[in-house]
Amino acid sequence: MAKRKKPILREYSEIIVLAVALALFVRTFFVQAFRIPSESMEDTLLVGDFLFANKLVYGPKLPFVDLRLPAIRDPKPGDIIIFKYPNDPKIDYIKRCVAVEGQTVELVDNKLYVDGVMQDEEFSKYVFGSRPDRRFGPFKVPEDHVFMMGDNRDNSADSRAWGPVDKKLISGKAMFIYFSWNSGEHSVRFSRIGDVIR
Numbered sequence: 178m179a180k181r182k183k184p185i186l187r188e189y190s191e192i193i194v195l196a197v198a199l200a201l202f203v204r205t206f207f208v209q210a211f212r213i214p215s216e217s218m219e220d221t222l223l224v225g226d227f228l229f230a231n232k233l234v235y236g237p238k239l240p241f242v243d244l245r246l247p248a249i250r251d252p253k254p255g256d257i258i259i260f261k262y263p264n265d266p267k268i269d270y271i272k273r274c275v276a277v278e279g280q281t282v283e284l285v286d287n288k289l290y291v292d293g294v295m296q297d298e299e300f301s302k303y304v305f306g307s308r309p310d311r312r313f314g315p316f317k318v319p320e321d322h323v324f325m326m327g328d329n330r331d332n333s334a335d336s337r338a339w340g341p342v343d344k345k346l347i348s349g350k351a352m353f354i355y356f357s358w359n360s361g362e363h364s365v366r367f368s369r370i371g372d373v374i375r
Contacts, residue, residue, distance in 0.1 A: 208232060209349060211259055211269060217327035217334070218271060221257070221300050221374070225366070227356040228374060230259045230349030238348075245345075252277060252323050252347065254291065257374055260325070261346040263339055271351065272325035272335050273300075276318050283314035284337070289326075290315075304331045313337045323347075 213226040222228070235258075236248035252258060252274050262268040276282045276291050283290040287303050290296065303311075311331075318324045322341035327333025336342065351374040357366035 208352075209259075210355070211271065211351075213271065216332050217329050218257070218273070219302060219329040219332075221273075221328045222271070222351075222354075223357065223359075223366070223369070225358040225360055226354050226369065227358075228354050229352045231352050232349040234350045235344075235347050238345075243345075252344065252350075254280075255375075257351040258323070258325065259348045259351060260342050261348065263342060263346060266346065269348065270325075272327050272333070274323045275326045276324040278318050278320045278322055280324070281315050281317045282324050283316070284312060284330075286311055287330075300328050302329045302331075304329065321345075 209230050209232055211228055211230055213222045213224055213228070216224055233246075234249045235252060236245040238245050254274055254276055256274045257271065258274055259269055259271050262270045275289060275296070280291050281293070283293075286309055287301075287307055288295050289298060289301070316324070318341050321344050323344060324336045324341050326335045326337065353374055354369050354372045357369040358364075359366050
């Protein structure tokens with residue numbers, strides 16, 4: 178006896194449901210897309226950059242419960258991290274981790290010190306030049322927290338303003354730029370597409 182074919186509508190519905198379920202699975206546990214809305218990470222990341230974040234590396238959060246899968250590794254200084262804004266977890270932020278729990282952070286003029294050691298930060302940017310009144314700390318990062326700062330230090334609301342970030346709020350580690358749009362010139366920044374984020 179010939180096998181009856183499924184109705185076309187049902188067949189397409191099953192494909193769509195499967196595709197949506199797969200996309201949600203990947204988004205929840207592996208990769209998520211983000212867009213850069215502000216200048217706080219210039220010149221590492223520009224307004225209009227679209228990037229993928231690795232959610233697996235720090236342990237993805239399980240939906241609907243306050244649990245995470247085991248992390249591959251903990252955040253470390255230098256990582257560019259996407260996290261929920263501590264004052265409004267509905268908003269995603271992206272900054273660079275400059276210190277982790279137990280470390281002491283201090284900013285003096287244009288120099289960042291961690292545990293009293295001046296950091297070599299070729300990526301940092303100070304739009305107002307050298308200023309002796311630019312100070313922060315010393316501040317010791319509490320347990321289970323990280324200290325986040327924008328690379329564009331004079332144009333970034335970060336842990337200097339609203340405190341360290343609880344590791345529970347971390348979403349993922351920035352991986353690479355998959356698209357970049359220059360809204361001022363209404364053009365694609367082709368040279369940035371595929372750039373690995375460091």
